[in-house]
Amino acid sequence: MARRLALLTLAAAASLVLTACQSSAPTPSPSEAGATSASPAVSAIFNPGGSAQDNKAFFDKVNEQTLAANEKASSNDLVNALSAAGFDKGAMQVTADKTPTGLDVDFVIVSVKMGNECLIGQRAVEGYVSEVAPVLSTGECLIGQTQAIDW
Template sequence: MVRFLERHRPRPRAAGRTVAVLAVLMVLSGCAATTEPEPTTASSSDGPAPSASPETTPAPEPTTVDPEASAEANLPVFRRVVEDVWGSGDRAAGRAYIDALVTAGFDKAQMELTPDTSTVGNPAESIQFSVRWGDDCLIGQVGPATGEPLSTVVPVLVEGRCLVGETRPIDW
């Protein structure tokens, strides 16, 4: 019996590999996509169909600025405006973002905008624009270098501005 156990005893190296493989499988199983079970329809012989649980619908995003709310509370409006302009034919025009933000209710006097062309006249790799909101800034960035439009809220810079570097006048 002892000889049998010695011949069939797992080798430490193989046992270590087995444990490592099992650990990897456990981690990967936690990453596996889960799917919702498909609803089943009850046949007439099964009795009445169970009632569906009510689905919660998310609250609609605000469509205009709330001057009494925080910058963070107004971020969904800012983000929606940025995404709407990004989806239009004016996606590379800084003025289009400013005009759309004004239409949504943001104060043009509190805005900053970087140039939408480079110093040699080529389209900018990215355009940044901002709205100062008290001690915070709503900032958007779009362009080929960013891929999708980005928007966030950050504190005002020490100089009282939102954007670093050269900005262009918003004089229209």
């Protein structure tokens, strides 16, 4: 799990550092990041009082449905879908979907802070991966500059 978080945060940091070109940072493959589909015993129903782990299957379901409709869903699309599904927009962070020069990025990471855990999902060329990770010492879920969620 620490390796997966390190890969996700490294990828996010790399995308924020590279401003003149598209990021070439490696992204975790679904086999490295774990399965995104719920096991039969896990319910894909939103539990507002539950933990991040309790809501991971639902988080994945919402993100996977958004990406099924548009495999290059924007950061706004991902945030809007999660918010419409009941997740607190004020607890979210998301990386930009465009570089400062206007190019598409290779991946977008969206997170929802739930208590002392974070739901983290990544849309990339290779597909969608997600995990539950502890809140960072900063009190945030993602490292580096993220896009303001002001809509």
